[in-house]
Amino acid sequence: MEMKPSLIEGCGLFAAASIRARQKLGNLTGDLITQAEGRRRAKRLCRISIVELGSNKALDASKNGNQLKYINHSCAPNTFIRILGTKVEFYALRAIRQGEELTCDYGETHHEGTHPCKCGSANCRRFI
Numbered sequence: 001m002e003m004k005p006s007l008i009e010g011c012g013l014f015a016a017a018s019i020r021a022r023q024k025l026g027n028l029t030g031d032l033i034t035q036a037e038g039r040r041r042a043k044r045l046c047r048i049s050i051v052e053l054g055s056n057k058a059l060d061a062s063k064n065g066n067q068l069k070y071i072n073h074s075c076a077p078n079t080f081i082r083i084l085g086t087k088v089e090f091y092a093l094r095a096i097r098q099g100e101e102l103t104c105d106y107g108e109t110h111h112e113g114t115h116p117c118k119c120g121s122a123n124c125r126r127f128i
C-alpha cells in the first residue's frame, strides 16, 4: 500500500500491488479513548480518524495511527472494517487492482451527514 494525493480527498491510500478479495490489510492503530472523548476530539478536526468501537470506547488514529487512516470514504467502497473488541481490522471487499485507491464506507460519521461526499460513485449518498 502506498500514499498518494487522492481525487476524493487529501491523501489517499492506494494498492501498490493487486489485493485478493477478503485479504486482510491490517489493523488500524491509534489511542484508545472513551467515546465521549472521541466525540469531543472530533469536533475540533476536519479530517476525522476516530472510530467508535461500542462499549463507550473509541480509537483515535489521528496522532498515532498507521497509514490505514488515509483510506478515504466511498459510497461504493472496495474495503470494509471489522471491529473486534478494541481492534479495527481492514479487509478487501473484492479483488483490488494495482493502483486503485482503497476506500471504505464509513457509515455513520462524526460529520453527522454534513460533510459533502466526493467519491463520485453512481449511488453516492452525497453527504456523510
Ligand SMILES: [Zn+2]
Pocket (backbone or CB within 6 Å): 074, 075, 076, 117, 118, 119, 120, 121, 123, 124, 125, 126
Ligand atoms: Zn459518496
